[in-house]
Amino acid sequence: METLGFDAAAAVLAAQPFSVLVGARLSAYAPPRAVLEIPIRPELLQQFGFVHGGVLSYAADNAITFAAGTVLGPSIVTTGFTVDYLRPAKGVLLRAEAAVVESTKRQALCRCEIVAVDEDGTEKVCAAAQGSARLIDLSR
DSSP states (O other): OOOHHHHHHHHHHHHHHHHHHHEEEEEEEEETTTEEEOOOGGBBBTTTTOOOHHHHHHHHHHHHHHHHHHHHHHSSSEEEEEEESOOOSSSEEEEEEEEEEEEEESEEEEEEEEEEEOSSEEEEEEEEEEEEEEOOOTTO
């Protein structure tokens, strides 16, 4: 299975309009893990000033799929994931760190932690997720 290098994976992320909208960037991509970062800005907050849960879910979904891509290659889609919100996310940066737990030739199971980073660099885990991605045939 041919996997992408960091630059090619970053280009895939940059080609996703929603990822561009939230300001996501790839900071690590090598088997068996991927790290996605999102600068926290006012447009991503909910009414109490915390990062919206949808942004946390997006971060988990994409980090899990990119981690799976490190072992399966680029022609994959998320097949499902669960996320547990542990505490409100606030600060200057979200970091979603995902790693492959187990994989076959066609599917990978991954776990992800999402941390919120404060101005002083303090990190707090705000969510955890588990999910999987599977190869797809793009010619169909």
